[in-house]
Amino acid sequence: MSxxxxxxxxxxxxxxxxxxxxxLPGRAGRNLAGPVELLTPGVFGPGTVWREPRSQPDGSILVEEFCVVEAVxxxxxxxxxSGAGVDYRITWTMRAARRRRKGCTSVTVTQEAVPTAPYGRVVALLLGGLAARAVEHALRRDLADLAxxxxxPAGAVEAA
Incomplete structure (x- = not known):
């Protein structure tokens, strides 16, 4: 596991x-290659499933499917x-942070990868450091887009 x-x-x-x-509908404006496809109806929470297309560093598009297992x-x-030979667990934690201004939040995103097939273990061994750097880059990009x-500012409109 990494x-x-x-x-x-x-x-x-x-x-x-x-x-x-x-x-989820608003995510399309932040680092995604297209709109989010919501696969479950109802209020966001455990059991919510969606797909989102994401741009990869090489310019390709990868469609990822996510399922909420816990929401507090x-x-x-x-x-x-789930990926090819690997399952991922992504945890977002938010906590109030002390800063000069009120309203600052420390956001941590953690991705755990667990190989589920023999080739997943081999790839993890061969590309471990490289894959970890790519994941770190993607997580930093996600946090930057969220920030x-x-x-x-309230009322500001994002340029198209």
Missing amino acids: TVAVTRLIEAHAIDVWRLLTD PPRLLVLIS VAAER
Whole structure:
């Protein structure tokens, strides 16, 4: 199993960060290659499943499917996603952080990868460091996109 964790301070209240993180239709404007496809009806929470297309560093598009396994607003969101020979667990934690300004949240996103097939273990051994750096880069990008959206002044419109 490999684990990568990244933390960033976001100048916004945890509830505002949570709203952005769980606004699936709104995610399309943040680092995705297209709209999110919601696969389950109802209120966001455990059991919610969706697919989202993501741009990869090489320019290709990868469609990932996520399922919520735990949601404790506005502090904890745990997702699972299956890949080729590997299962992923992505945990988002939000906690109030002390800063000069009120409304700062420390956001940590952790991705754990568990090989589920022999070739998943081989790939993990051969590409472990490289894969970890790629995951870290992706997580930092996700946090940066979330921060930009959360820290945008109220009423500001995103350029198309």
